[in-house]
Amino acid sequence: MPESAPNQPEVKEFMHPRNRHREGYDFKALMRAAPKLRPFVTVNKYDNQTINFANPEAVKLLNKALLKHHYGIGFWDIPDSYLCPPIPGRADYIHYAADLLATANEGVIRKGKKVRVLDIGVGANCVYPIIGHQEYGWSFVGVDIDEEALQSAEEIINKNDELKNAVELRLQKHKADIFTFAIKPGEQFDLTICNPPFHASIKEAAEGSKRKWNNLGLKTGKEEPVLNFGGQNTELWYPGGEAAFLKQMATQSTRVAKQCLWFTTLVSKKENLRILYNALQKAGAVEVQTINMSQGQKVSRIMAWTFFSADEQKDWVKK
Incomplete structure (x- = not known):
């Protein structure tokens, strides 16, 4: 198909100002970055290029094209059954997290490998460490309970020289623990990030996928819709769903309260904000923030909390 797009998508003003994806997908550039994408690009009824x-x-x-074009990642791949995340939304999380860290640094964005980030559930895709390092130079520790997912993430790291000394991977052998054993004694992190499983069962995950396709008016040609972003059981669901996971996270963060400056997590369901807030009050969090994000029709939030006072946060940065 021809490379030129008749119309350029409008700027997505709902995204973070530093998000590289605010101006939509430049398919001409993306097809150059990943030529295999070309056969999948079509023109929609609004005369804009898109994919199914x-x-x-x-x-x-x-995703391969986006990561290569915007972040210089020459190799990126995941097994077919694993989560293939929307890159613009992941980038938004990283940029808002950078703003959060800047609050204790006189508003200046903190960059460089001395900023250490713990990614809870790094997954096979390793996307948060990729964006965080390529945008800000941060160093990451990615933790997961899935050995195959870590093998995939390790391949991505090893095949991209810029990531080799920036991302460390760890297997969490204690599946009931979120922070314990993932964080070593005496180790410190400026930030923890997490995209928690939000379904209570695999059945609920499948039903959620079906509702999504119905809402978008998309069809896969199959009786049951496929999960276009993939996802293993551990990525998609957790006993008790998102609410149970968030309560666990709040409670367990007290065990490493002084080893992490800011704890953060995505909260997909609005009704779970109050549940997490109440759990954090019981845990003794000193400060709690809710950061709203939007990717078009999808609205999500980042909940952030710390056990440090404002003065202690500034001391942490100075040290």
Whole structure:
């Protein structure tokens, strides 16, 4: 198909100002970055280039192109059954997290490898460490309970020289623990990030996928919709769902309260904000923030908390 797009998508003003994806997808540049994407690009009724987001192969190729074009990642791949995350939304999380860290640094964005970030559930895709390091030079520790996912993330790291000394991976052998054993004694992190599983069962995950396709008016040609972003059981669901996971996270963060400056997590369901806030009050969090994010029709939030006072936060940065 021709490279030129008749119309350029409008600027997505709902995204973070530093998000590279605010101006939509430049498919001309993306097809140059990943030529295999070309057959999947079509023109929609608004005369704009797009892909069929119900096609897992197309979504994966789009991610490859985005990561290469915007972040210089020459190799990126994941096993077919693993989560293929939307890159713009992941970038938004990283940029808002950078703003959060800047609050104790006189508003100046903190950059460089001395900023250490713990990614709870790094997954096979390793996307948060990629964006965080390529944008700000941060160093990451990625933790997961899935050995195969870590093998995939390790391959991505090893095949991209800029990531080799920036991202460390750890297997969490104690599946009931979120922070304990993931963080070593005496170790310190400026930030923890997490994209928690938000379904209570695999059945609920499948039903959620079906509702999504119905709402978007998309069809896969199959009786049951496929999960276009993939996802293993551990990525998609947790006993008790998102609410139970968030309560566990709040409670267990007290065990490493003085080893992490800021704890953060995505909260997909609005009704779970109050549940997490109440759990954090019981845990004794000194400061709690809710950061709203939007990726078009999808609205999500970052909940952030710390056990340090404002003065202690500034002392942490100075040290």
